[in-house]
Structures are given as C-alpha cells and as structure tokens.
Amino acid sequence: MGHLITLATCSLNQWALDFQGNYERIIESIAIAKQRGAAMRVGPELEIPGYGCYDHFLEGDTVLHSWEVLAKILAGEDTMNILCDLGMPVVHKNVIYNCRIIVHNKQILLIRPKMWLANDGNYREMRYFTPWMKHRQWEDHFLPRIVQAVTKQTKVPFGDCVISTVDTCIGVELCEELFTPSSPHILMGLDGVEIFTNSSGSHHELRKLYTRVELIKEATLKLGGVYLYANQQGCDGDRLYYDGCAMIAMNGHIVAQGSQFSLNDVEVVTATIDIEDVRSHRTSRSRALQAATTEGYHRIEVPFALSGGKFGELGGERTPGLRLGLHDARFHKPEEEIALGPACWLWDYLRRSRTQGYFVPLSGGVDSCATAVIVYSMCRLVADAARRAEKQVIADARRIVGEPEDSGYIPSDPQEFCGRIFHTCYMGTENSSAETRKRAKDLALAIGSYHVDLNMDSVVTSVVDLFAFVTGAKPRFKAHGGTGAENLALQNIQARLRMVISYLFAQLLPWVRGGQGGLLVLGSANVDESLRGYLTKYDCSSADINPIGGISKTDLKKFIAYAEDAFDLPILRSFLDAIPTAELEPISETYVQADEVDMGMTYDELSVFGRLRKVEKCGPYSMFTKLVHEWGAILSPVEIAGKVKHFFFEHARNRHKMTTLTPAYHAESYSPDDNRFDLRPFLYQSRFPWQFRKIDQVAVALPDRSNLGPEKAKTD
Structure with a gap:
C-alpha cells in the first residue's frame, strides 16, 4: 500500500523590512497549503525580513523584528497540523546566520543555518552572515524570551540535523547549497532523507531558469527523493527581480x-x-553500498506523520491534493522573458514607490521603443489580472490612477490604463528627423500613452549663447568646421538638457492633467552601450530606474520582433528597419550619424566582448587569443587585435560612467553595473601598453586564415 503525502512549496513577493506585509503573505501561503491538504509547507529564503535587506542584516532591529514575527506566527493556529519551513536571520553565540526555522504545532523543531553562502555576482552573503561549518553537528540554541513565552521551549537544536517523522525523513538545503559541487542533499539522501526542501532567493537572468531546473532534477535523479523548491518572487527593493517558479521534483x-x-x-x-x-527508486546495489558506509545525521524525532488519514498512523484525516503526473518543465523564450520579467519588476516598483506612473523620452529608436513596450507589457499584465478579478492588482491600480477604492474602476483595457499611468515625450532638435518623430508618435498612439511632442532648439541655443557670451567663443559642429571637442560638447548639451526636461515634465504632467503626485523617469540605455560607454554622463540615460539596462541590443531587437506579433503592434517593424542613431549631429546629404559607426564596433561584437570580459573573465590578451580562434575565418589576427584593443580602450576610458548608471533591471550575465555586480576600478591606464604590445607581437606572427573560409579554417 502506498503512502500518499501532499506537499506545498511557494513563491512569495516579499519586500525587504516589510515585516507586516511579509507576515501576512506567509500566513496566506500557509492557509492555502492547508486548504489543499498539504502536510508540509516550504517558503523562500529569509522570507520573514525579506531577502534583500543587505546591510540591514547587520542591525539588531532586523533580527529582533524577525523573532517578533515568528512569535506571532507561532502564537496563532496557523502552524497546527502542518510542518512549516520558515526563513530568517538568527544570532547564535554572537554570530549571525542565515537560517531555516522548522516548526510544527506551535513548536520549533530545528534551526538549520546555511552552510554554503552565495558570495559572488549579485550576492554578498558573507558580508552579513557566517556559514555553519560544523557539518552534521548541532548545538543548543537558547530562544529569546518573546518566543519562549509562546512555545514554552527554553532551547532548541541548532545545526546540521534532519527531521524524522513517523513515516519519512526530511532534510533542508538552502539556495546556494544546491549549486555547490558537493551538495548536502547527496549525503542526506544516502543517510535516508527522502524529502528535501530548498528555500531560495534566486534572481531572474535571461536563459537562467534551465540551469536551475536541471540542477533540481539531477538532485533526485541518481539519488532518488522528493525536492521542494521555494523562491522569492518580485522586486525586493533593488535591481534584481526574483522570478519565483516554485517546483516539486521527484x-x-x-x-x-x-x-x-x-x-x-x-x-x-x-x-x-x-x-x-x-x-523503489533507491533499490540500486551501488547506492545501498554507499549508503551503508555514510556517516549519519542527528535525527530530530517528532511523533507525527506527513501521510494523513488511512495512509498514516498519526496526523488525522486530510483531503489529499491532486496527484500530479510527470511533465516537462516549462521555459519562456528569451523574448518572452524580456516581455514579462522587467514588466513585473516595473509594476512592483510603481506600486511600492507610491508614484503615479512612468515617463519615457521617446527618441524613435529601438532602445526607448523597447522601454515603452515593456511598460505596455506591464499594462497588459495588469489588465489580464484585473479580468481575473485579482483583488490586490485592482486595488493597487485604483490607488495609482487616483480612483477611490469603492469606485468600481477596473483596469481591464491595457491602452486605457497605459494612457493614465504612462507618459512619453519626443524632444526634437534641428538634428532630429521627421522619421524618428513620426515613429515616436505612432508608437505612443498604438500603446495608448499620453504623448508630448516638442522642439528644444530654443533651450539648446540659449545655453550655447550663454557660453559664447561668457567666453567670447561660440562652438560649432564638425560639419560646420568645428573641432572634435566642439562637436562633442554640442552633442552632449542636447543630451543633458533632455534629462533636465524629462524631470520637469515627469514632475508636472500629472498636475497638468488634473492629478496629483509625480512620475518616475525611465532610462533606456542598453547593456552594450553602457559597456562601451556610448552614452553621455547625466544625459537622458540618467533616470530613476532602467528596465533595459541589463539587456543587450541583440536581445532587445528579438523582443521587439516578438512583440510586433504577440502584442499586435505593427508599428514596431519600422523601429527594427531603422538604422540606430543618436541624432545629435547635423544631417546632410552625405552624412547621417549612426551608432555602430560612432562606436567603431557592432552591437553583436559588443555582446561577444561583454561575455568574454565578464563571464569568461578575459583580459585583453586572453580575449584576443580566444577571438583569433572564433573569428579567424573572417578576420585576420591584426584586424581582431585592432577590435579588441579598441574595445578595451573605450571601455576603460569610459569606465567612470558606470559609477553613475541608473539602477537597472539585472538580466544579463555580463552587465557592467558598477554598484554591485561588476566591481572594477574606474580610473585605468586605458592604453594598456604591456597588454596591447603583447597582442601586437602575436598578431603579426600568426597566419592570416581569413581568406580560407570558415570550414577550411577550422580544419587547417
């Protein structure tokens, strides 16, 4: 006879330091799990204070309030007849640990500290926490009085233990521990643990979910067992979007x-x-031999069974949840990820910042177009949720647009809702073309945004005239006989004035329309432009937040092509067909400014440079050697050397711009975000004399295979 067990895991949209809101969401998730007959509920990492507290974890208040929330949870009836796995920081012997608290029937069974901490990329857990290094060991933890008063327990086990119920054995694994080569689930499984929990704070990155799913499947493929994966979901108050996708694997x-x-x-x-x-999955002889010699874990025995009713000896009657069959994991295409991830992030930011909408300077190019379409995607998600009568979404939407709670307003039309919360503006100059102006206007009309079209020549002229009045010298564009310095200054003043105008309009447009509050300004510089430094410091790329700052130009174009059909926006084709241009220099019959010409490299090349520099950790020389192998069929070693040197020179001399980047949605593994993800100097010897000299010496000595063709070059 089988032993059926209903298990629950969850994704919660927790918010750093929002103890009240986090408590309410935890209680709601437990209630839903119990309604579905679950005997066990697992939540995301550090769900009580929120994962993204960062240096707030060093504050005693954060730990205190976490205990207060836990005491409140245990004081109610919520944990009766269900095993709950909760997350919070715990100070044990004056050391702060990232912990899971296993509770049942108002009792704490175990405090399990994290043993392997996430400490690279976006994560700095060792800045706040210490890993528990006493593997398979435990100690007594004396509970604070506010918890003792509820549980009537003085001390509880603290350490690397497992929970032994009447009918099975449960082990805990925390986030990063799944990603380590020697994961705890291996030894726990060999010691008889059958159910593993993993509470995570794992962020979204394009194409990342596949890795996570494969690790979860692999964790129980050879070993056997049930794996419950919980994750944070939403914007926890920073650049990351935690993408949920709670899973159960067996x-x-x-x-x-x-x-x-x-x-x-x-x-x-x-x-x-x-x-x-x-x-039955664990009947292999090899597995049995390894298990028989494995060192045991301390088992915390509890007198209840997860299998309820007639299938368990204890635990009372339960209505089992639906027994699900095996199925393939679902994955979104990268284009869909761009449509959904940044849109959800923007919604969280908008509703939690308590502002009235977004403002975007529409240039008529792909980047600002993509930003606007992501906002429209957000409006589509809101409309879909409203049509499903999602109460929280409807309540947030009413508050944002200024409708009373009892107004009956339902944001079921994405264009209508977009028109109320999204404001776009085309800021033209004498260097702008009629084509970009029309594209911006047509896009605004298609998505329903409130659109303003203006010329700012008089403002630009006033600033230039002021400079001429003070200095007696009037700068000219290169096309009119000016120097490179004059040409660049005249471009930059246009870009920076657009930033000033953006904030003016963002603060006053709601007032103009009879509303209150202000708008958040969205930036629209892509990850490749930031990497190359192809932007003006403090221009209209400087904003409140940037939904595309971690997305490559190549992926943005794919997203626009996807949205053309998926969102029924035929206007987007004209953006894809247009040549990317800043339109900051005079247009003539023989010259039109183009981004890739200005940069001296293509956007596709920038993506390659970015991945080699950050993901594969290449300096100038190792990047050159890799590209000689990859590009040798189409470019000579000398040509490749020139491209690599040009990239590193421009990246280094513009590195200071990364220190002022608008906080951007993190979506790309080679993001140059200086604030946390890409920690590098911002003052360089940008000509890299030693490195470049070595590249040149090798480049001239290598044979030129570019005329052989790709196939011949590979075999030669």
Missing part, C-alpha cells in the same frame, strides 16, 4: 511547477506524491 522529474513571472503576491504549488516511489 526521482529526477518535475511533478509541479509554478509561474516564473506573476503579479500575484502569493503563489502556492502543491503535489501529492507516494513516498513508496522514492523507496
């Missing part, structure tokens, strides 16, 4: 999967599994 297969992008604050995923399936 014996190497996904049996339940939640959404990766959602406007819902609470999403619970349940599945009913037969624990006997795990036991």
Whole structure:
C-alpha cells in the first residue's frame, strides 16, 4: 500500500523590512497549503525580513523584528497540523546566520543555518552572515524570551540535523547549497532523507531558469527523493527581480511547477506524491553500498506523520491534493522573458514607490521603443489580472490612477490604463528627423500613452549663447568646421538638457492633467552601450530606474520582433528597419550619424566582448587569443587585435560612467553595473601598453586564415 503525502512549496513577493506585509503573505501561503491538504509547507529564503535587506542584516532591529514575527506566527493556529519551513536571520553565540526555522504545532523543531553562502555576482552573503561549518553537528540554541513565552521551549537544536517523522525523513538545503559541487542533499539522501526542501532567493537572468531546473532534477535523479523548491518572487527593493517558479521534483522529474513571472503576491504549488516511489527508486546495489558506509545525521524525532488519514498512523484525516503526473518543465523564450520579467519588476516598483506612473523620452529608436513596450507589457499584465478579478492588482491600480477604492474602476483595457499611468515625450532638435518623430508618435498612439511632442532648439541655443557670451567663443559642429571637442560638447548639451526636461515634465504632467503626485523617469540605455560607454554622463540615460539596462541590443531587437506579433503592434517593424542613431549631429546629404559607426564596433561584437570580459573573465590578451580562434575565418589576427584593443580602450576610458548608471533591471550575465555586480576600478591606464604590445607581437606572427573560409579554417 502506498503512502500518499501532499506537499506545498511557494513563491512569495516579499519586500525587504516589510515585516507586516511579509507576515501576512506567509500566513496566506500557509492557509492555502492547508486548504489543499498539504502536510508540509516550504517558503523562500529569509522570507520573514525579506531577502534583500543587505546591510540591514547587520542591525539588531532586523533580527529582533524577525523573532517578533515568528512569535506571532507561532502564537496563532496557523502552524497546527502542518510542518512549516520558515526563513530568517538568527544570532547564535554572537554570530549571525542565515537560517531555516522548522516548526510544527506551535513548536520549533530545528534551526538549520546555511552552510554554503552565495558570495559572488549579485550576492554578498558573507558580508552579513557566517556559514555553519560544523557539518552534521548541532548545538543548543537558547530562544529569546518573546518566543519562549509562546512555545514554552527554553532551547532548541541548532545545526546540521534532519527531521524524522513517523513515516519519512526530511532534510533542508538552502539556495546556494544546491549549486555547490558537493551538495548536502547527496549525503542526506544516502543517510535516508527522502524529502528535501530548498528555500531560495534566486534572481531572474535571461536563459537562467534551465540551469536551475536541471540542477533540481539531477538532485533526485541518481539519488532518488522528493525536492521542494521555494523562491522569492518580485522586486525586493533593488535591481534584481526574483522570478519565483516554485517546483516539486521527484526521482529526477518535475511533478509541479509554478509561474516564473506573476503579479500575484502569493503563489502556492502543491503535489501529492507516494513516498513508496522514492523507496523503489533507491533499490540500486551501488547506492545501498554507499549508503551503508555514510556517516549519519542527528535525527530530530517528532511523533507525527506527513501521510494523513488511512495512509498514516498519526496526523488525522486530510483531503489529499491532486496527484500530479510527470511533465516537462516549462521555459519562456528569451523574448518572452524580456516581455514579462522587467514588466513585473516595473509594476512592483510603481506600486511600492507610491508614484503615479512612468515617463519615457521617446527618441524613435529601438532602445526607448523597447522601454515603452515593456511598460505596455506591464499594462497588459495588469489588465489580464484585473479580468481575473485579482483583488490586490485592482486595488493597487485604483490607488495609482487616483480612483477611490469603492469606485468600481477596473483596469481591464491595457491602452486605457497605459494612457493614465504612462507618459512619453519626443524632444526634437534641428538634428532630429521627421522619421524618428513620426515613429515616436505612432508608437505612443498604438500603446495608448499620453504623448508630448516638442522642439528644444530654443533651450539648446540659449545655453550655447550663454557660453559664447561668457567666453567670447561660440562652438560649432564638425560639419560646420568645428573641432572634435566642439562637436562633442554640442552633442552632449542636447543630451543633458533632455534629462533636465524629462524631470520637469515627469514632475508636472500629472498636475497638468488634473492629478496629483509625480512620475518616475525611465532610462533606456542598453547593456552594450553602457559597456562601451556610448552614452553621455547625466544625459537622458540618467533616470530613476532602467528596465533595459541589463539587456543587450541583440536581445532587445528579438523582443521587439516578438512583440510586433504577440502584442499586435505593427508599428514596431519600422523601429527594427531603422538604422540606430543618436541624432545629435547635423544631417546632410552625405552624412547621417549612426551608432555602430560612432562606436567603431557592432552591437553583436559588443555582446561577444561583454561575455568574454565578464563571464569568461578575459583580459585583453586572453580575449584576443580566444577571438583569433572564433573569428579567424573572417578576420585576420591584426584586424581582431585592432577590435579588441579598441574595445578595451573605450571601455576603460569610459569606465567612470558606470559609477553613475541608473539602477537597472539585472538580466544579463555580463552587465557592467558598477554598484554591485561588476566591481572594477574606474580610473585605468586605458592604453594598456604591456597588454596591447603583447597582442601586437602575436598578431603579426600568426597566419592570416581569413581568406580560407570558415570550414577550411577550422580544419587547417
């Protein structure tokens, strides 16, 4: 006879330091799990204070309020007849640990500290926490009095232990521990643990979900077992978007999967599994031999069973959840990820910042177009949620647009809602073309944004005239006989004035329309332009937040092509067909400014440079040697050397611009975001004399294979 167990995991949209809101979402998730007959509920990492507290974890208040929330949870009836896995920081012997608190029937069974901390890329967990290095060891933890008063416990086990119920054994794994070569689930599984929990704070990055899913499947494919993965979802107050996708896997297969992008604050995923399936999966002789010699874990024995009713000896009657069959994991295409991830991030930022909408300077180019379409995608998600009668989304939308709570307003039309919260503006000069002006206007009309069209020549002229009045010298464009310095200064003043005008309009447009409050200004510099430094410092790329700052130009074009059909926006084709241009220099019959010509490299090349520099950790010389192999069929070694040197020179001399980048949605593994993800100097010897000299010496000595063709070059 089988032993059916209904298990629940969840994605919660927690917010750093929002203890009240975080508490309410935790309680709601437990209630939903119990309604579905679950005997066990797992939540995301550090769900009580929020994962993104960062240096607030060093404050005693954060730990104190976390204990207060836990005490409140335990004081109610919520944890009765269900095993709950909760996350919060705990100070043990004056050391701060990232912990899971396992509770049942108003009792704390175990405090399990994290053993391997995430400490690279976007994560600095070792800045706040210390890893628990006493593997398979535990100590007594004396509880604070506010918790003792509720649980009547003085001390509880603290350390690397497992939970042994009447019918199974449960082990805890935290986020990064799944990604390590020697994951704890391996030894726990060999010691008889059948159910593993993993509470995560894992952010979205384009094409990343596949890796996460494969690791979760692999964790139980050879080992056997049930794996419950919970994750933070939403914007926790920073550049990251945590993309949920809570999952339950068994014996190497996904049996339940939640959404990766959602406007819902609470999403619970349940599945009913037969624990006997795990036991039959573990009959291999090799596995048995390894298990027989494995060092044991301390088991915390608790007198209840997860399998309820007639299938368990204890635990009372339960209505089992639906037993789900095996299925393939669902993945979004990168274009869909761009449509959904930044849109959900923008919605969280808008509703939690308590502002009245967004403002975007529309240039008529792909980047500002992509930013606007992402906002429109957000409006589509809001409209879809409103049509499903999602109460929280409707309430937030009413507050944002200034409608009373009892008004009956439903934001079910994305264009109508877009017109109320999204403001766009074309800021033309004498260097702007009629084509870009028309594209901006047509896009605004298609998505429904409130659009303003203006000429700012008089403002530019006033500033230039002021300079001429003070200095007696009037700068000219290169096309009119000016120097390079004059030409650049005249371009930059246009760009910087657009930033000033953007903030003026963002603050006053709601007032003009009879509303209150202000708008958030969105930036629209892509990751490649930032990497190359192809932007003016403090120009209209300087904004409040930037939804595309971590996305490559190549991916943005694919997104626009996808949205053309998916969002029924035929106007987007004209943006894809246009040559990218800043339109900051005079247009003539023989000259039209073009981004890739100005940069001296293509956007596709920039993506390659970016990945080699950041992901594969290449300096100038190692990048050159890799590209000689990859590009040798189309370019000579000397040509490749020139491109690599030009990239590093421009990246280095513009590196200071990264220190002032608008906070951007993190979506790309080679983001140059200086604030946390890409920690590098911002004053360089930008000519790299030693490195470049070595590149030149090797380049002239290598044979030129570019005339052989790709196939011949590979075999030669």
